[in-house]
Amino acid sequence: MAVVLAGxxxxxxxxxxxxxxxxxxxxxxxxxxxxxxxxxLPALKPGQxxxxxxxxxxxxxxxxxxxxxxxxxxxxxxxDELWLIAFYTPIGENxxxxxxxxxxxxxxxxxxxxxxxxxxxxxxxxxxxLENLLVVNSPxxxxxxxxxxxxxxxxxxxxxxRALQKSYCGQQPAAATAPTPAAxxxxxxxxxx
Amino acid sequence: xxxxxxxxxxxxxxDEGGTSMRALGYFIGAFAVALLLGIGSAxxxxxxxxILTTTRIGPWTSWLSEGNPxxxxxxxxxxxRSGRLPLxxxxxxYFMASTDSSGSHLSPQCEYRISGAPLNARxxxxxxxxxxxxxxxxxxxxxxxxxxxxxxxxxxxYEIHLSRTARPGNWxxxxxxxxxxxxxxLRVYGPRVTDASGIGQIPAENLPKIxxxxxx
Numbered sequence: 001m002a003v004v005l006a007g008x009x010x011x012x013x014x015x016x017x018x019x020x021x022x023x024x025x026x027x028x029x030x031x032x033x034x035x036x037x038x039x040x041l042p043a044l045k046p047g048q049x050x051x052x053x054x055x056x057x058x059x060x061x062x063x064x065x066x067x068x069x070x071x072x073x074x075x076x077x078x079x080d081e082l083w084l085i086a087f088y089t090p091i092g093e094n095x096x097x098x099x100x101x102x103x104x105x106x107x108x109x110x111x112x113x114x115x116x117x118x119x120x121x122x123x124x125x126x127x128x129x130l131e132n133l134l135v136v137n138s139p140x141x142x143x144x145x146x147x148x149x150x151x152x153x154x155x156x157x158x159x160x161x162r163a164l165q166k167s168y169c170g171q172q173p174a175a176a177t178a179p180t181p182a183a184x185x186x187x188x189x190x191x192x193x
Numbered sequence: 194x195x196x197x198x199x200x201x202x203x204x205x206x207x208d209e210g211g212t213s214m215r216a217l218g219y220f221i222g223a224f225a226v227a228l229l230l231g232i233g234s235a236x237x238x239x240x241x242x243x244i245l246t247t248t249r250i251g252p253w254t255s256w257l258s259e260g261n262p263x264x265x266x267x268x269x270x271x272x273x274r275s276g277r278l279p280l281x282x283x284x285x286x287y288f289m290a291s292t293d294s295s296g297s298h299l300s301p302q303c304e305y306r307i308s309g310a311p312l313n314a315r316x317x318x319x320x321x322x323x324x325x326x327x328x329x330x331x332x333x334x335x336x337x338x339x340x341x342x343x344x345x346x347x348x349x350x351y352e353i354h355l356s357r358t359a360r361p362g363n364w365x366x367x368x369x370x371x372x373x374x375x376x377x378x379l380r381v382y383g384p385r386v387t388d389a390s391g392i393g394q395i396p397a398e399n400l401p402k403i404x405x406x407x408x409x
Contacts, residue, residue: 009230009231013235014238014239017270018270025278044336049326055320056328093281094261094262101315144278153341
């Protein structure tokens with residue numbers, strides 16, 4: 001009888017943990033800035049590390065997307081085949097990835113929506129805009145988009161950071177945006193958070 | 194025979210002395226054991242992994258479905274606790290080592306030779322962390338080696354020396370604290386060989402060997 005009860009406790013513990021985890025990725029990254037903006041993650045330094053096990057030889061930019069007010073657009077110009085744009089639920093499940101190596105063109109124009117949101121509402125009126133737009137359906141109304149620029153060599157850090165700074169995340173569709181400066185690098189939470 | 198059984202049964206419940214207290218004690222004890230077993234086993238499978246979720250190849254541990262949207266509950270719980278954002282296992286694979294190839298814990302008091310060969314993937318990086326997943330401060334500001342920059346032999350193989358004191362060639366500093374717990378993380382982006390579900394595969398013989406050379 002104790003074993004059956006143990007089994008039950010075990011199942012409940014395993015299933016409820018993701019709901020209760022206080023320091024999942026979304027919780028840690030929320031400390032860095034508001035939703036629906038591109039935030040550059042500073043290059044790793046001891047004492048300055050936002051998430052455990054981040055790669056020291058990858059440069060990262062992220063956007064905490066929040067779809068409650070509507071779809072969110074993400075635009076980037078992928079400079080090489082190493083880049084990856086990955087989309088996550090708040091606990092870190094990677095439900096969609098744009099793989100630079102598979103792209104024919106460098107420009108990525110995508111919109112993140114919930115399954116109830118319509119893409120037509122999210123774009124400007126021009127049909128050409130819709131043609132090149134990639135629609136990403138998010139299983140949750142909040143999540144994380146993480147752009148990875150793996151360094152193709154030790155001296156490529158500066159150019160990777162510059163390319164990351166040109167990305168956009170927000171509610172403006174492509175035709176409506178004037179070139180906007182990217183958000184400045186955020187001060188990360190201290191390591192061990 | 195049922196008569197005597199019934200009599201014993203009723204006497205148990207009628208007895209207001211030691212027997213019912215013992216029964217209560219039994220139930221509390223059983224519940225405590227169940228709690229320990231249930232939560233303990235859950236913790237173990239979430240923290241360390243089990244055959245359901247994790248492969249172990251020599252010193253390397255890898256969660257098969259880390260980051261996958263349809264992962265099993267243990268992998269999801271492990272992911273939520275870790276605070277990490279791994280790429281799904283069709284896009285990347287992650288291998289973690291806390292011991293050398295003979296099974297002894299990695300220590301800054303020892304010196305190791307990590308030998309590897311080219312991996313059939315787009316890019317890889319081998320990085321050193323402590324047990325919290327933080328990079329280790331060192332005067333060279335060197336925390337990892339990757340496929341683009343590791344100094345190699347003409348056949349593409351490489352050696353990385355993991356030690357406290359500087360070594361020529363690829364030197365990965367293990368920091369000044371002799372008691373720090375070390376973790377090596379090999380991340381492999383774009384593995385070109387996959388299994389039937391598209392999960393990236395790195396054959397066991399291609400994973401780096403971690404050989405302990407000497408200790409202080």
